[in-house]
Amino acid sequence: MTHSSSLGFGVLGAGRIGALHARNIAGSIDGARLVAVMDANPDAAQRAAYGGAAVCDDVDTLLEHPEVEAVLIASPTTLHAEQIKAAARAGKAVFCEKPVALNLKETYDALAVVREAGVPFQIGFNRRFDTGFREVARAIHAGELGRPEMFRSQSSDPTTPPESYVATSGGIFLDSVIHDIDVARFMVGDIKRVTALGRVLVADYMNDYGDVDTSILTLEFTGGAIGVIQNSRRTVHGYDLRVEVHGERGKLVTEAERATQVWKYGEGGIQGDYIYYFIERFRDAYRAEVQAFVDSVREGRTPTPGAEDAVEALRVALAATKSLKEKRPVEVSEITV
Known part of the structure; x- marks a missing residue:
């Protein structure tokens, strides 16, 4: 990816927050484009597939899409940790809604994979x-x-x-x-x-x-x-x-x-x-946090709030x-x- 290219996003979870993020990425985030959406409810995924984004049947299919460079995770909390690990192992930049998990062990395990993969990570503390x-x-x-x-x-x-x-x-x-x-x-x-x-x-x-x-x-x-x-x-x-x-x-x-x-x-x-x-x-804050993530990834800066903020x-x-x-x-x- 070059600084002049847009960052291709896959969105996991198309509920009220995931759909909002998908709409923002498709239309109001500079330097980003919506590539694919996946949700357990295919109808919800289809509704959130703004701008002709692909609708994927499962996480693996979304991660394998050649144009997905970043993953925004807005699925139920119980799915976050495994989806973070899968996205990081696939080499994708990761933005995840809070929290990473409901306990410290799963949180540490997921963030260890992020660290080992060397991919950017931001936690969704929108305020x-x-x-x-x-x-x-x-x-x-x-x-x-x-x-x-x-x-x-x-x-x-x-x-x-x-x-x-x-x-x-x-x-x-x-x-x-x-x-x-x-x-x-x-x-x-x-x-x-x-x-x-x-x-x-x-x-x-x-x-x-x-x-x-x-x-x-x-x-x-x-x-x-x-x-x-x-x-x-x-x-x-x-x-x-x-x-x-x-x-x-x-x-x-x-x-x-x-x-x-x-x-x-x-x-x-x-x-x-x-x-x-x-x-x-x-x-506006939901849009601004993803814009900050995109800017950080494209400019090679560490996104914030990051792993330490998620843990603490x-x-x-x-x-x-x-x-x-x-x-x-x-x-x-x-x-x-």
């Missing part, structure tokens, strides 16, 4: 590519806030996921809160200890899988700062997300509550609309899960293979 999140991180890293002292992240979904999804998700900390954990690491730094509290207040079926739908996670950073992450699977006013970082020189806040940046004033009061879910909230966010999420189950603070250092 790092949101303009507000990036500016907060930039300002902190530039020292504009002084020493960070407190971090707070709130992520609340408008509705609970289907029971079939919860059954294989790994729980709220590995499925959802891991995004907030990555943001905390991205902005403030490594986390050494967590304490989790959780309840089932929305969907009783969570109990059948040892999961919760409402959680609070306190963080202790290695640099001395403290933090809290709040998550709920029910927010009747839509997707509710904000991050605050308090430091010695002030506070930084990023949030985006409304889909349309308009307030309506009238006899009935002041009204505004809202963003329904994460797809709408992070639509997972370790904190596993520590949070352990804390919830054992009802005690957990050192991240306790989480080993």
Whole structure:
């Protein structure tokens, strides 16, 4: 591949995220083109095969396509590790939605194959590519806030996921809160200890899988700062997300509550609309993260966030899960293979 050529993508998984990525690659990612799509549901794959992309029956067929140079993995989490290994062994650059796996051993094994193959790898922590999140991180890293002292992240979904999804998700900390954990690491730094509290207040079926739908996670950073992450699977006013970082020189806040940046004033009061879910909230960030991956691969740079970020966010999420189950603070250092 030369710098002037486009990067040919194969997409594994054509659900809501995979289809979004496929559409972006086909039409709005500079230097990329959609070559092939594969999904267990052929109809879903066909719908996501934008621009005349090939529809493949299985992973091997997609990897053997002569024009596929990079693989974007957006399949169910339980398939990620094996698909990463297969793509890396085939010499393809790999972009994978989070997490790599639901445990450290499978994660380490998959990333070892990536390292041995010498292929580029990026993990899909899309919030790092949101303009507000990036500016907060930039300002902190530039020292504009002084020493960070407190971090707070709130992520609340408008509705609970289907029971079939919860059954294989790994729980709220590995499925959802891991995004907030990555943001905390991205902005403030490594986390050494967590304490989790959780309840089932929305969907009783969570109990059948040892999961919760409402959680609070306190963080202790290695640099001395403290933090809290709040998550709920029910927010009747839509997707509710904000991050605050308090430091010695002030506070930084990023949030985006409304889909349309308009307030309506009238006899009935002041009204505004809202963003329904994460797809709408992070639509631009999803495009930006893949653009960053493409640029890194074409320019020979190491993509970021990479393998270390995938591992460390997972370790904190596993520590949070352990804390919830054992009802005690957990050192991240306790989480080993």
